[in-house]
Each structure stands twice: as C-alpha cells, then as structure tokens.
Amino acid sequence: MLLTANQLFPQFTATELLSDSAAASMPAADCLVGQQRACKALAQANQIAGRYSHSFAVMAPGSRQHDLLQAVHQRYPWQYSQAFDWLYLANPLDNERPLAVNVKAGQAQQVVAQLYDYLSQDLSNRAALREQLLAEQNSSRLEAYLSLLGERQLTDIGSDELATIVVSQQQHQALYICDRVTESQLFGSIRLQSQAGTVHSDLRLIEPGMLLKANGQVLAINAHELLQDPGLWQRLKYYLKTAEFTWDDIVDAQQRVFYQPQAMPLRLKVVLFGERDSYALLRENDRDFEQLFPILADFSGHYSLTQQPLKDYLGYLRYVEQQANCLPLAATCYDVLVRQASRWCEHQQELSLDSYRFIQWLREADAIARQQQQREIERQHLQQALTQQQQRQDFVAELSRRAIIEEQVHIATAGAVIGQLNGLTVVTLGGSEFGEPSRITATVHYGDGDIIDIERKAELSGNIHTKGVMILSSYLANLFARNEPMSLSATVVFEQSYHEVDGDSASLAELCCLLSALAEAPLRQELAVTGAIDQFGAVQAIGAVNEKIEGYFRLCQARGLSGTQGVVIPQANAIHLNLDPDIVAAVAAKQFHIHTVSHVTEAVSLLTDLPCGDANEANSTTLFGRVQQRLSHLHHNQPLTSWWQRLFMSSND
Numbered sequence: 001m002l003l004t005a006n007q008l009f010p011q012f013t014a015t016e017l018l019s020d021s022a023a024a025s026m027p028a029a030d031c032l033v034g035q036q037r038a039c040k041a042l043a044q045a046n047q048i049a050g051r052y053s054h055s056f057a058v059m060a061p062g063s064r065q066h067d068l069l070q071a072v073h074q075r076y077p078w079q080y081s082q083a084f085d086w087l088y089l090a091n092p093l094d095n096e097r098p099l100a101v102n103v104k105a106g107q108a109q110q111v112v113a114q115l116y117d118y119l120s121q122d123l124s125n126r127a128a129l130r131e132q133l134l135a136e137q138n139s140s141r142l143e144a145y146l147s148l149l150g151e152r153q154l155t156d157i158g159s160d161e162l163a164t165i166v167v168s169q170q171q172h173q174a175l176y177i178c179d180r181v182t183e184s185q186l187f188g189s190i191r192l193q194s195q196a197g198t199v200h201s202d203l204r205l206i207e208p209g210m211l212l213k214a215n216g217q218v219l220a221i222n223a224h225e226l227l228q229d230p231g232l233w234q235r236l237k238y239y240l241k242t243a244e245f246t247w248d249d250i251v252d253a254q255q256r257v258f259y260q261p262q263a264m265p266l267r268l269k270v271v272l273f274g275e276r277d278s279y280a281l282l283r284e285n286d287r288d289f290e291q292l293f294p295i296l297a298d299f300s301g302h303y304s305l306t307q308q309p310l311k312d313y314l315g316y317l318r319y320v321e322q323q324a325n326c327l328p329l330a331a332t333c334y335d336v337l338v339r340q341a342s343r344w345c346e347h348q349q350e351l352s353l354d355s356y357r358f359i360q361w362l363r364e365a366d367a368i369a370r371q372q373q374q375r376e377i378e379r380q381h382l383q384q385a386l387t388q389q390q391q392r393q394d395f396v397a398e399l400s401r402r403a404i405i406e407e408q409v410h411i412a413t414a415g416a417v418i419g420q421l422n423g424l425t426v427v428t429l430g431g432s433e434f435g436e437p438s439r440i441t442a443t444v445h446y447g448d449g450d451i452i453d454i455e456r457k458a459e460l461s462g463n464i465h466t467k468g469v470m471i472l473s474s475y476l477a478n479l480f481a482r483n484e485p486m487s488l489s490a491t492v493v494f495e496q497s498y499h500e501v502d503g504d505s506a507s508l509a510e511l512c513c514l515l516s517a518l519a520e521a522p523l524r525q526e527l528a529v530t531g532a533i534d535q536f537g538a539v540q541a542i543g544a545v546n547e548k549i550e551g552y553f554r555l556c557q558a559r560g561l562s563g564t565q566g567v568v569i570p571q572a573n574a575i576h577l578n579l580d581p582d583i584v585a586a587v588a589a590k591q592f593h594i595h596t597v598s599h600v601t602e603a604v605s606l607l608t609d610l611p612c613g614d615a616n617e618a619n620s621t622t623l624f625g626r627v628q629q630r631l632s633h634l635h636h637n638q639p640l641t642s643w644w645q646r647l648f649m650s651s652n653d
Helices: 036-045 065-075 108-120 123-137 140-149 183-187 223-227 230-242 253-258 276-285 310-324 333-345 355-371 379-393 395-405 463-480 507-519 545-559 571-576 581-588 600-608 623-637 643-652
Strands: 055-058 084-089 099-104 163-167 175-178 188-190 193-195 198-200 206-208 218-222 269-274 295-298 302-304 350-352 416-418 420-429 432-446 451-453 488-494 522-524 527-529 566-570 593-597
Touching: 036 055, 036 065, 036 269, 036 295, 055 276, 065 175, 065 269, 084 108, 099 123, 099 140, 108 123, 108 140, 108 163, 123 140, 163 206, 183 188, 183 230, 218 223, 223 230, 223 269, 223 276, 269 276, 310 333, 310 355, 333 350, 333 355, 333 379, 355 379, 379 395, 395 420, 395 432, 395 545, 420 507, 420 545, 432 507, 432 545, 451 463, 463 507, 463 623, 488 507, 488 623, 507 522, 507 527, 507 600, 507 623, 522 600, 527 600, 545 566, 545 571, 545 581, 566 571, 566 600, 571 593, 593 600, 600 623
Parallel strands: 055 269, 055 295, 175 218, 218 269, 420 527, 451 488, 527 566, 566 593
Antiparallel strands: 084 099, 084 163, 188 206, 193 198, 302 350, 416 522, 420 432, 432 488
C-alpha cells in the first residue's frame, strides 16, 4: 500500500479545543493525567489499615516521581493515619533507658514545657497540673510516665536533658519521602560523645530517621537506593512485620551495653517506588515481599487517546509548563507540543508523559523567546529549540551520511541489481540515535539448501539477528523444499559492517535479497526495506521506524530526490509514523514514497516488478516460478544428494 501524506503524522490538533481565551478553556494543571490505574491502586492501599498492605509504585522513565506521589496522597490520603508527636523522656529509674511517650500532634514542645513546669512545682501544686496535662493529651504513656515521676524534682532526674522530640507533626505532612537511603537517613542514629575520658550518650544525641519521622503517616522509599544495601531491606522488613522500632541494630555492641532507648510502636504505610527491575528483583527473590507489599501501582509513561480525551492531556501540559517556570505559551504552541509528544511515543494515538523531557524543551524555548525579547513562547520558538537539539545530536549521523555521499560506503539509490538491497537500520551511539541504510547482499551456489549468515560466522551477529536468519531459512525451505531438498545454498551479509549486527528488522530485506539471487531477478535500489518476518512470510512490526525512514530520506535528499525513491515498511508500523514536515511535503509532492506491506510476497513483487506466482510451478514470468525453474533444471542435470551421502560415496570410492 502506498501511503498518502496525511497518513504520515497524527491527525489531531489541540488548538481547536481552546477557545479565544486559552487560559479560560485550559484544564487545571494536573500531573496525574493518564495515571488512573496507579491512582486507583494507591487509593485502594490507603483504605487498608493492616501492616501487610504496603505498596510498590513502578515509576515511568522521565516522570517527576515526588510530584506524582505527593499528588496521589493528597488526593487519596491514608484513612488510618494517626498523627502523634513522639518524645523520648528521661527515665527516672535508669538514665540509660529513655522512655517513648506520645502526645497530640503538634504539641510536643508545649508538653515538654509543661513537664519542666510540673517538675519545678511544689508537690502540693502538682495534682492540678497533672489532671490538666492528662486531660489535654489523653495519653496512657504520658500518664504512666507521670506516675513514674512520683514526687521527684527536676534535679532528681539524673540526666542532662529531660526530653527530646523524635516525631513532630507541627507541620502536617501526608507523605514523607526518603530518596537518599542510608542507615542513618532511614533508621536514624545515636551519637556518642566523650567527656573527661568517658564515652556516653544522651537524649539530645538521638537522631531519628525517616521511619520514625513518618510514624503515623505514609513513607515513600526509593527502592533502588534501598536495595544497594541488602541489610537495610532486611531490617525494614523486620520493623514492618513487628510494627515496632527498636534501636538494637542502630547502636554498636559497645554502645548497646549502656544506652538503649525504649522501643517505639510503628504505625505507618510504606510505598516503595522505583523502576520495574527493582520490583521484579524483590518479587522473584524475596518470599516476604508479596506478603508485605501486595499492591502494585503502575505509573504509565504514555497517555492513550483511544481511552481518554485529548483535552484532559492539556492539563498535563499546563503542569509541565508550571514546572518549567517559563514564559506563557501561546495557544498555537499546543499543536506542536502534542505532535512532538506523539513522536516521542512512536505512536499516533499515544502521547508522552516524560515530564523532564518537556521541561528541558520548554526551558530552551523560553531562553530563545527571552533573547528575542518576547512576552510569550510562540510555536516557532518551540520548533527552533527542537532544531537546536537535533543539530547537537546529528554530528555522528552527518559523518555517516558524508561517508556514503563520498562513496566510501557503497549505497546505491538508483538502478536495479540482483541480490543486493538497502536495509534500514538504526544506530545508537552515545545517547544519539539515528537511522542509516545498510547494503545487504546475497549470493547463491550449488549446495544442500543451507543459508550461511556471514555475520554469524564472523561472530558479529547478535542472538536476535541469528534467530531472524533461521526464520527466513525456514520460510524458504517450507516454500521450495517441502517435497524434495534444495540443491542451492546461499550466503547473506551486511556489507561494510564492522560492528555487531542484532535485531530481526533486517530479515525482510535479507529474504528479498535471497529470493532475488535465487530467481536472478534484479531489485530496485531506490527502495530501502525494513521489517521482520515469521515462518510463513508475514511481515511484522519493527522499532524506530521514523528514524529509519528519515535517515534514508536525508541521504536521498542530499543526492537529489528522483521521484522514485522511497521505503518499504511493515503495514503494522503505519500507526507509528510521525515524520518530519519536509518528508511529509516530499511525499505529498510525489518526490518520495512510503510503501507498507503485510507479506513478503508484496515486498518482493514491488522490488522486482514481478508477480510471485505459484512456488510449485516452474514459470519464467513469475518470481517463484523462476526459482522453481532453476531448481528443476539443477535436479534434471545433477542427481541431488545430501552432503553426508556425498561424503559416504567418496569414502567408498
């Protein structure tokens, strides 16, 4: 099928969704657009109180993880959160065993002041203060502590400090995030000090970690950082299972002998967040993981237009605009934004949710607009920023293209040759990804029907490429050697390739080369080919289709467009097309052509200008007929024996 210009890019616009007053019709900024699945999972987790209902959030690359987690937990707070302040108070019976006491949220400092006042009062005045304090706090631990104090005065405590605040909810937070996971950051520490030759600890030397600071609320922990030290993960599991935090593992053996604060009850919700690899590692290697973290929240990196309206996506664009802190966007900018978002996804019905990529782009466009002393960002500023980004990354691609133009690398874009074809490949080097053509050749000789992959023989073939060659060998055998063995063998190679070749996207081009060599039918050199095949010849989708097409177009453009040049791609990749405007214009002017095929017979017929015909019929007017005619001629003139039969007969001689 020959594609038209309108099929080469998404056919939706954002401008038509905006009224004359763009700000009035624009949805509110929202980073959770397109994240319904993950939001539902975390909302469900936050409706459960038990200790075995924590969650793991798989974050998409490019997402602002903290923003997403904060927004979800503001919208769906943990329903069983218990906001208390926690203190360690000096133990009147044992200075080395401070006691853990909870009070109402935000009142820890007030309670400490009241305790100092309480201990400073005469015994006759304490009863009223005690009743007032207990009535205000309603804490059984505080009541037990006051009873333990009895008639003691402040001077009888025997400690330099009366209290230290471990957890303060004075500034209420629904979510605490531990992004840098170390022992002291997550669990806290107890420092030592030396005085007069002796080493000791005190209340003021207790430093709580995020696990205690978030007690009663929700704590999000970076899974990748956590797993850098397996010991931290094991201790976290223990605390979550027992719902109690002890300092046994925090202090060293010498310190534990003389200073050990009382264990503190833990009641919090934990969200591990990170990449899918971390989730898979924990799930496959730790039997406790699924018990403690049964809920998966999967954040998406794409926004599907088949399931959600485009207008909601504009709310996400408003969010990244705010995060970029850039000049206001003109209404005409949104078409450029959604078009590029679709290109990043390589899908005409999906849009990217890569926040960092958007923010970097908008900030560069903002700098361009400010240099031009503009008050808002126009679409030309966005386009210029994209052009600058592309120019920075195109150095290697330009060197590669220059080598072809100077004929240091032989790539023909005109004429017809037997057994030679331009395949479309993509090169990834140092963060730069670009498409370039690669000449594939095939030769045929008398043999026992095997296909020799020179790349594999030279150990330059990856596993997937080797698999692709084996699949096309199976297709040829099924087509021409179903009833009797083939008497022809072939070799196939990527010419002037000096690095490892992998992937199966060249298997269609390799098969076309082999069929051309078998039938002695010339292939059109102005058409470049990409696509994978199965054992029945069906053409399957490949990746990076836009980069591959653009790489070949740039070469043809540099040599001069002839009007017959073009590419052959899988039909399944048509929905992934999002090509540069100059390619769309060339296709509209019939200077460049994009053909889609769903079976190898369509591709080889297009390349040879011959119908494929019946593979079982010897016929000089069809491609398969020519192959069968050649095989029949060999069978008629030379009895066919397998290599092991020939070896056996020669040994008998």
